Amino acid sequence: MWKSAWRGGIAIFLSGSLGLVTAGCSTEDDASTASQSPTPAPATAANSAIVGSKTATLVKSSALTGADTYFPALDKATAALTISESASCADDWLLVAAQWREAIKLLKSVPVGSRNHDRASKMIAQYQQKLADAQKQAATPPKPKVVATASINLPTTNTKSNSSFFTIPIARRESGVPVIEATFNGKHKFAMLLDTGASYTVITKAMAQKLAVAVVGSSRAKTGNGVTNLSVGMVKSLQVGGGVLKNLPVWIGQPDLEIGVVGQDFFSSYDMTIRQNVVEFQQRAQKSNSVSYFGADSQ
Incomplete structure (x- = not known):
């Protein structure tokens, strides 16, 4: 009671x-x-x-059916790659490792019902290897080295340059941005914007077709129309004046992109001086300038 x-x-x-x-x-x-x-x-x-x-x-x-974390994982991987290009001490590499760790966590969180689930599962092992490499670099101070997948080759002919300096002519300007000539895969020449504010090299869809660029993945990028998803492909080489990068990842722009852009992934190892009719490139102290794609699977 x-x-x-x-x-x-x-x-x-x-x-x-x-x-x-x-x-x-x-x-x-x-x-x-x-x-x-x-x-x-x-x-x-x-x-x-x-x-x-x-x-x-x-x-x-x-x-x-939860939130698809595939593209955020690619963003983290891109950040890790960008930081690794200029990493010079243990703290830098610890930051790189943290980005790869977050990317792996996001890949593992991709919902089973997502169309990106299988692709994400395949990429986990590759990202884990990237994480291990970054942790190793953090434990041991990095030493200068040359990586075959991306290197700076000094010019031998037809350039006004020496071992550390060269110039290229400015063909014209668009909205104040210099337009220069760039050579892809050793023979295909295109007019390109030399944009110091662009992180990566971007080509037009017409250029991608002419170069027979194989798409290896995709990534989100900021454009004039906001954030959009762009395809990423590989080119055998990109040459501007006396500088050459081999096996370079390039972003393929939207259909309305009329001219390509040479970004910091190419000229980040140079000090540039833009003059009235030419651009001067002065190579900085030699260090590894490896550029390797962040790990989307081949298609």
């Missing part, structure tokens, strides 16, 4: 502030009436089973 009255008192307390005031000011008859109030029926085992079943269904549904 007292247990019943105690439960009834709890029910009145939870009913709100008005019920609380009424209970505090009631007479013994009121208390007796309250004690005779029926107690709420406890949840049955069947109800608990139904709730548990619904919860399990929601968890399973979330795992299948």
Whole structure:
């Protein structure tokens, strides 16, 4: 009987502030009436089973259709690659490792129901290797080295340059940005914007078709129209004046892009001086200028 009255008192307390005031000011008859109030029926085992079943269904549904973390993983990988290009101390490499670690975590979180799930699963091992490399670099100070996948080759003919300096003519300007000539794969020449604000080299769709660029993945990029998803391909080489990069990843622009852009992935190892009719390139102190794509699978 007292247990019943105690439960009834709890029910009145939870009913709100008005019920609380009424209970505090009631007479013994009121208390007796309250004690005779029926107690709420406890949840049955069947109800608990139904709730548990619904919860399990929601968890399973979330795992299948949750937010797709594939593209955020690519963003983290791109950040890791960018930082690694200029990393010069253990702290830099620890930051690179942190970016790869986040990228791996995001890849593992790609929902099973996502069309990117299989691709993400294949990329995890490659990102883990990148993480291991960064951790190794953090433990041991990096030494200057030349990586075959991307190198700076000094010119031998037809350039006004020496071992560390060369110039290229400015063909024209578009909105104040110099337009220069760039050579892809050793023979195809195109007019390109030399944009110091661009992180990566971007080519037009027409250029990609002429160069038969194989798409190896995709990445989100900021354009004049906002953030968009761009295809990424590989070119055998890019030459501007006396500088050459081999096996370079390039972003393929949207259909409305009319002219390509040479970005910092090419000239980051040079100090540039843009004059009236020419651009001067002065190579900085020699260090590794490796550029390797961040790991989307081949198609």
